[in-house]
Amino acid sequence: MQTDKIALIAPNQDFTLRAVDLFRDWGERIHVAMASGKDVIAIAQQLSEKGADVLICYATFDEAVKTTVSIPTVSLRPGVLDILRGVQQTKNWLAENKEEQDNTKLVVGLSGDSIVDNATLITDIVGLKTKVLSGVPAAGPDEIAAIVSEVPNIAALENVQPEFITNGIPVFPVAVGREALLQSVRQARELVAAGRANAAKLKQFQAIMEFTGEGIVAIDSRRQITYMNHAAEKMLKTSEEQVNTNLAAAFLADINLDDTLHYGQTRIVSLTGGDQQALACRVVPMIVGGQTIGAVLTITEAQFVYKDKWSKDHGGKGYKAVYHFDDFITANASMKETIAAAKNYAGVDSTILINGDTGTGKEIIAQSIHNYSRRSGGPFVAVNCAALPESLLESELFGYEYGAFTGARKNGKKGLFEQADQGTIFLDEIGEISLSIQARLLRVIQQREIMRIGGDKIIPVDVGVIAATHRDLPELIAKGLFRRDLYHRLSILRLKLLPLAARQEDIPCLVEKINHKLAAKLLKRPLQFSAPAWNILNRYQWPGNVRELESVIERLMILKQDYVVTGNDLERVLDSDCDRQDDGIRLVPKGTMQEMEQSIIRQVLQETGSHEHTAKILGISTTTIWRKTRTFQNERSNFKMKEE
Numbered sequence: 001m002q003t004d005k006i007a008l009i010a011p012n013q014d015f016t017l018r019a020v021d022l023f024r025d026w027g028e029r030i031h032v033a034m035a036s037g038k039d040v041i042a043i044a045q046q047l048s049e050k051g052a053d054v055l056i057c058y059a060t061f062d063e064a065v066k067t068t069v070s071i072p073t074v075s076l077r078p079g080v081l082d083i084l085r086g087v088q089q090t091k092n093w094l095a096e097n098k099e100e101q102d103n104t105k106l107v108v109g110l111s112g113d114s115i116v117d118n119a120t121l122i123t124d125i126v127g128l129k130t131k132v133l134s135g136v137p138a139a140g141p142d143e144i145a146a147i148v149s150e151v152p153n154i155a156a157l158e159n160v161q162p163e164f165i166t167n168g169i170p171v172f173p174v175a176v177g178r179e180a181l182l183q184s185v186r187q188a189r190e191l192v193a194a195g196r197a198n199a200a201k202l203k204q205f206q207a208i209m210e211f212t213g214e215g216i217v218a219i220d221s222r223r224q225i226t227y228m229n230h231a232a233e234k235m236l237k238t239s240e241e242q243v244n245t246n247l248a249a250a251f252l253a254d255i256n257l258d259d260t261l262h263y264g265q266t267r268i269v270s271l272t273g274g275d276q277q278a279l280a281c282r283v284v285p286m287i288v289g290g291q292t293i294g295a296v297l298t299i300t301e302a303q304f305v306y307k308d309k310w311s312k313d314h315g316g317k318g319y320k321a322v323y324h325f326d327d328f329i330t331a332n333a334s335m336k337e338t339i340a341a342a343k344n345y346a347g348v349d350s351t352i353l354i355n356g357d358t359g360t361g362k363e364i365i366a367q368s369i370h371n372y373s374r375r376s377g378g379p380f381v382a383v384n385c386a387a388l389p390e391s392l393l394e395s396e397l398f399g400y401e402y403g404a405f406t407g408a409r410k411n412g413k414k415g416l417f418e419q420a421d422q423g424t425i426f427l428d429e430i431g432e433i434s435l436s437i438q439a440r441l442l443r444v445i446q447q448r449e450i451m452r453i454g455g456d457k458i459i460p461v462d463v464g465v466i467a468a469t470h471r472d473l474p475e476l477i478a479k480g481l482f483r484r485d486l487y488h489r490l491s492i493l494r495l496k497l498l499p500l501a502a503r504q505e506d507i508p509c510l511v512e513k514i515n516h517k518l519a520a521k522l523l524k525r526p527l528q529f530s531a532p533a534w535n536i537l538n539r540y541q542w543p544g545n546v547r548e549l550e551s552v553i554e555r556l557m558i559l560k561q562d563y564v565v566t567g568n569d570l571e572r573v574l575d576s577d578c579d580r581q582d583d584g585i586r587l588v589p590k591g592t593m594q595e596m597e598q599s600i601i602r603q604v605l606q607e608t609g610s611h612e613h614t615a616k617i618l619g620i621s622t623t624t625i626w627r628k629t630r631t632f633q634n635e636r637s638n639f640k641m642k643e644e
């Protein structure tokens with residue numbers, strides 16, 4: 001275990017010796033250094049450099065030390081008990097030496113508001129009139145003498161040299177006692193522990209920052225870069241050290257930070273990366289307690305927000321559609337009609353709207369239509385409208401001219417509509433775009449011509465438009481979130497893809513196709529599904545549709561040592577999916593009796609969180625529940641071991 005390195009700075013030899021003795025008695029390993037007002041800063045710095053985690057400073061030194069070292073400090077002051085002791089001594093002396101106590105006054109010379117308050121309170125309680133002399137170290141002999149002469153009976157003082165006191169008045173020092181010292185050590189330990197916890201959190205936070213694919217840069221209010229993750233370094237072809245050498249790094253010069261740092265605005269700017277690649281940079285103010293203390297920049301490679309990445313990977317030549325209608329597997333009569341309609345639609349130039357839940361194959365259909373159309377020789381440009389922030393989406397769709405906004409490239413940039421000329425643009429997640437882009441989109445779709453942002457030229461484009469959404473657009477229209485006129489323009493031709501659960505007859509042929517495709521890809525033997533496994537495949541709800549089916553089969557193929565998939569294997573894989581869903585989707589128990597039993601017990605256990613309740617609900621003994629869950633866990637860990 002790591003030991004805390006605590007150091008105490010004491011004001012005089014007397015205190016130093018006392019502290020050393022006390023620490024020895026308590027078994028505390030605390031370094032004690034003695035300092036005067038003159039050398040306290042140098043000593044604090046030395047202690048910090050030698051690796052002290054925290055400094056306990058006598059209150060008189062604390063302010064000066066706190067501002068010079070970066071480690072935390074604890075201020076050591078007399079506690080309530082110490083004041084009480086001084087006051088009590090005073091009272092005793094008065095009782096012995098003075099007959100008349102009414103006029104007696106006590107001077108408590110202390111520094112620090114809380115101590116002064118405590119002192120006043122205590123003297124009130126014990127019935128002494130008080131004259132508080134605060135900020136004692138700053139008070140000079142004349143000031144003290146003046147006050148003492150005003151209240152000539154008694155004085156209890158801390159940090160006041162007795163020689164300042166005249167007229168033979170006794171001094172009962174209010175000195176830091178053992179309790180206050182012990183309290184300061186506790187405080188110091190808490191600070192070290194909190195510091196360690198923070199450092200651990202910071203490490204965790206940094207690990208997350210490093211794990212993300214986005215570039216992240218943090219900037220303070222002086223525009224100094226305080227953090228930059230590896231992804232950002234790679235994209236900007238720089239390093240945190242390099243960047244930090246100059247106040248406004250080269251890439252920061254391209255971003256007008258004033259709007260963010262002075263006016264708290266979030267902005268999106270286009271940047272050019274170290275490899276001349278297009279970057280999208282979101283600049284967000286960092287606001288603490290209502291004050292902008294800096295900004296966070298998240299940087300994405302613009303190409304990642306386009307779905308055409310896969311087509312670049314697969315086709316090698318930019319925007320290319322790879323799917324054909326033959327790739328769309330279905331045995332469902334209604335879906336076959338949809339495919340037939342889609343083939344017809346491919347023969348005309350009208351806009352097509354595809355509606356369907358996630359993973360139902362909207363993009364396959366869009367690509368197939370393109371490849372089946374007269375535009376098949378042209379580009380297929382797919383853009384995920386939900387993946388781009390509004391202003392970037394606008395400039396990416398319609399392009400911009402030089403000087404249109406900060407970070408705009410010298411020669412301007414072609415928008416995706418222009419790039420899709422002679423081909424098809426696929427606007428996925430169309431339900432997510434803002435009303436202002438909807439207005440612009442409507443004009444482009446109606447007139448088939450665009451005007452770049454900041455430009456004045458009308459550019460005609462010959463583009464087929466296919467839009468897709470999983471949302472209910474009429475419902476968005478009713479809520480005022482989608483333009484009715486755009487909806488009518490987009491949905492001249494409509495295609496509706498059914499969720500997988502509504503076309504069970506597709507499951508066998510999809511499983512067959514996916515199984516063989518993945519086996520070839522992963523160089524594995526195709527899986528064989530047992531009867532209970534088929535049962536589950538057919539009856540599961542498949543909220544992620546075909547995409548989920550694909551990933552379940554892929555997971556099984558990777559995890560399983562053999563190639564026969566039992567109902568249990570499948571349930572476990574699906575279960576891990578269900579764990580992540582909070583939409584109440586449940587696997588209806590099925591399979592063998594034992595499988596069904598386990599499934600039911602597991603579900604009720606999850607719901608009640610208690611073996612006793614589960615036993616009551618199911619009408620069996622708690623012992624039986626425990627036994628059955630143990631068997632189940634053993635089987636589960638066997639499965640896991642096999643997986644590993």
Ligand SMILES: Nc1ncnc2c1ncn2[C@@H]1O[C@H](COP(=O)(O)OP(=O)(O)OP(=O)(O)O)[C@@H](O)[C@H]1O
Pocket residue numbers: 327328329330356357358359360361362363364365428470510546547550
């Ligand atoms: N009928 C089908 N036949 C074969 N594969 C399919 C079918 N439907 C979907 N897939 C596969 O499922 C995955 C998801 O398909 P796709 O990307 O076209 O769905 P989507 O509806 O566009 O999803 P999202 O709305 O989430 O983008 C792809 O890997 C695709 O190959």
